Amino acid sequence: MLLGTDAGDVLSVAMAANEIDHTLRRMRDDLDATHRAVMAEVARYLADRSSVSVRERYLRIVTLMDQYVHPLVEIIRVDGLLVNTLNETDMALRAAREQGVYKDLHSIERNERAIRVLRRRAIHTLNESRKELQPLYDVLRRASAIAHGAGLALNRLRAMRLEDWAMTYVASAAFARIESPPTEAVLNQIIDAVVSHPPAAPPSLNWVENQETPPDYVRLLWLNDLPNALNEELPVKDVTEWLTQSFPEKGTADALLGLSKLLFDPKLEVGFDGGKPKLYRTSDGVLEATTIYITKA
DSSP: OHHHHHHTOHHHHHHHHHHHHHHHHHHHHHHHHHHHHHHHHHHHHHHOOSOOOHHHHHHHHHHHIIIIIHHHHHHHOTTSHHHHHHHHHHHHHHHHHHHTOOSOHHHHHHHHHHHHHHHHHHHHHHHHHHHHHHHHHHHHHHHHHHHHHHHHHHHHHHHSOHHHHHHHHSOGGGGOOOSSOOOHHHHHHHHHHHHTSOOOOOOOOOOOOOOSOOHHHHHHHHHHHHHHHHHTTOSBSOHHHHHHHHOTTOOHHHHHHHHHHHHTOTTSOEEEOOSOOEEEEOSSSEEEEOOEEEOOO
């Protein structure tokens, strides 16, 4: 197509555009067929109840990965041959459209859209194929590794004597010997020490009822009533200033809790001013924040 575009040959450009259209359609059909083949292979594998070793099942999944997934990876690779070919085809179609050699702009635009669709379809097919095969691959890879390790252990067990196996691989705690068994004198001494141990007094509980309201409960009531108090003052141009002036006795921690309660209230529409930060005095410190406003509930 590039040669026809440079030479101004309309016929060759038209033939190249038709060939590109047929090729892109065939590639899109091949991707759909690949996806269907992967789903059919996975269904056939899950339905197979024959007595097959773990290694053979693992090799079967590896073969499916090599047959379907790895070619798709090569298709969507940025430095792959197909991606470079699609980029060159896209450049040739764009040159034919911009230079006005080929008058059927609808065909050129259709091919350009088909290239973009093919890229997305390839990535989608790869992701769906990996979703089907990757869980089976991971499970069988672990099972194959366990089976391989068990086979090595059995081979070593056949080659070694049982005593050597126990000394080398079995935990030594299972073969620990009691070197100094306790005698009657030792047991009597331990029992006497336990009996003669001075008893500890039981813990004393304070049964006097406190008439004061817990401060955490007071803070919870204030936080729950804070949105209702704000609704009476709407709209509020500066929420932090309103909070520190309406409740000057609150400390910095309580002020931050109140701001969080108001900012994350789903019934309030909160906005932020992009101006410079301002300082707000609390009972035990200073808050620095930008202007926060609430227009309506």
